Amino acid sequence: MSKHLLLPLAVALAAAPVAQAAPELETVVEGLKTPWALAFLPDGQLLITERDGALRTAKPGGKPGAPIQGLPAIDAVGQGGLLDVQLDSEFARNRTIYFCYAEPGADKTNGTALARARLSEDLKRLTDVKVIFSQSPKMESRLHFGCRIAEAPDGKLFLSLGERYKGMQSAQTLDNHLGKIVRVNKDGSVPADNPFVKTPGALPEIWSYGHRNSQGLIVDAQGRLWEHEHGPQGGDELNLISPKLNYGWPVITYGENYGGGKIGDGIAAKAGMEQPVVKWVPSIAPAGLVRLKSAKYGAAWQNSFFIGSLKFGHLERVKLDADNRPAEQEKLFPDTGRMRDVREGPDGLLYLVLESAGKVVRVKP
Numbered sequence: 115m116s117k118h119l120l121l122p123l124a125v126a127l128a129a130a131p132v133a134q135a136a137p138e139l140e141t142v143v144e145g146l147k148t149p150w151a152l153a154f155l156p157d158g159q160l161l162i163t164e165r166d167g168a169l170r171t172a173k174p175g176g177k178p179g180a181p182i183q184g185l186p187a188i189d190a191v192g193q194g195g196l197l198d199v200q201l202d203s204e205f206a207r208n209r210t211i212y213f214c215y216a217e218p219g220a221d222k223t224n225g226t227a228l229a230r231a232r233l234s235e236d237l238k239r240l241t242d243v244k245v246i247f248s249q250s251p252k253m254e255s256r257l258h259f260g261c262r263i264a265e266a267p268d269g270k271l272f273l274s275l276g277e278r279y280k281g282m283q284s285a286q287t288l289d290n291h292l293g294k295i296v297r298v299n300k301d302g303s304v305p306a307d308n309p310f311v312k313t314p315g316a317l318p319e320i321w322s323y324g325h326r327n328s329q330g331l332i333v334d335a336q337g338r339l340w341e342h343e344h345g346p347q348g349g350d351e352l353n354l355i356s357p358k359l360n361y362g363w364p365v366i367t368y369g370e371n372y373g374g375g376k377i378g379d380g381i382a383a384k385a386g387m388e389q390p391v392v393k394w395v396p397s398i399a400p401a402g403l404v405r406l407k408s409a410k411y412g413a414a415w416q417n418s419f420f421i422g423s424l425k426f427g428h429l430e431r432v433k434l435d436a437d438n439r440p441a442e443q444e445k446l447f448p449d450t451g452r453m454r455d456v457r458e459g460p461d462g463l464l465y466l467v468l469e470s471a472g473k474v475v476r477v478k479p
C-alpha cells in the first residue's frame with residue numbers, strides 16, 4: 115500500500131526541472147578583428163584594443179566605431195601589436211588612458227612599451243600621447259610581450275613584461291626588463307621606494323622578476339597584486355606578487371619544453387624562489403584576469419578569480435581558501451573559443467573578449 119502511494123512522488127521528483135539554470139553568454143559587441151583588451155567608459159561605451167593596431171569604441175549592442183586617431187607607431191607582428199588598455203582611476207576628471215603595445219626599435223627589434231594619452235570628448239582621437247616606459251633591451255622577436263597594466267590604489271602603475279622567449283635567461287638578472295613586473299609613477303618616473311632603486315646594476319623600475327609571459331595582472335579589492343603567466347608546455351601559474359621576489363623562471367618550472375624535454379635542471383622548487391599559488395598542468399594558456407567583486411552571480415563566484423583560456427577556450431574559475439590554497443576550481447563555458455581578456459564591468463557582470471570570434475560577450479547572471 116505505502117509503496118504504491120510513494121511511486122508517483124518518486125516519478126515527480128525525477129521529472130522535476132533543474133533548480134538552477136547554468137549561466138549563459140550573450141553577445142555585447144561583434145565584428146572586431148583580433149580583440150585583445152577591454153575597458154569601460156563612464157558613458158556605458160566599451161573601449162577595445164585590436165592587436166593589429168586599432169583602438170575603437172563600441173556601444174553595447176552596436177557596431178565598433180572607426181579607429182581612434184593618434185596612436186604611436188606599433189609593431190603588429192606575431193604576438194605583438196596594440197595589447198592592453200586601462201582607464202585612469204580618475205578618467206572622468208582627466209580623460210587619461212594607459213595602453214601598452216609592441217614598440218618598434220632599430221634593426222627589426224621591438225619591445226613592450228607603456229603610454230598614456232588623453233581621449234578626446236568626441237572619442238575620435240588621442241592627444242598628449244606620451245610613452246612613459248619602454249622595455250630594455252628591445253629584441254628581434256615576435257613572442258612573449260606580456261603587457262598587462264594594473265593601477266594600485268596609491269596611483270602607481272604596474273606593467274607585466276614577457277622575456278621575449280629569446281631572453282629567457284635574462285629573466286633572472288636585474289640589468290634588464292625581460293621577464294619582469296615593473297612599477298612606475300603615472301608620469302613614468304620611478305617611485306623612490308621601488309625595491310631595487312639602491313641595488314647597483316639593477317634597473318630601478320623592477321618590482322619582481324623571474325617571470326615568463328604574463329597576460330594577467332590585477333590589484334584586488336584588498337590591494338594585493340596578482341599575476342598569472344604562461345608556462346612552457348605545462349606549468350602555467352597564478353602568483354601572488356610581492357616586491358623584490360624571484361618567481362623562478364626559467365630555473366624552476368612545472369612545465370617542460372614543447373615536444374618534451376626538461377628545461378634547465380628540470381626542477382620545480384628552489385630556495386629563494388617563489389612557488390605559484392595555482393599551477394596548471396597541462397597548460398590552459400591563461401589570458402585576462404579578474405577577481406570578482408560583485409555578488410551578481412551569488413556567493414560562490416564572489417571573490418573568485420576568473421581567467422580566460424586561449425588553448426581550450428573556456429573560462430577558468432578558481433577560489434582560494436584563507437591560506438591562499440585552491441579550494442574551488444572549475445572550467446566554465448568549454449570550447450567557447452580563444453578567450454583573450456576577462457573584465458568585471460561597472461554593472462558587476464563578467465565580460466569576455468573572444469579573440470578569434472571577434473566578439474565581446476557578457477555572462478548573464
Ligand SMILES: [Ca+2]
Binds near residue numbers: 324351361362367390
Ligand atoms: Ca614561477
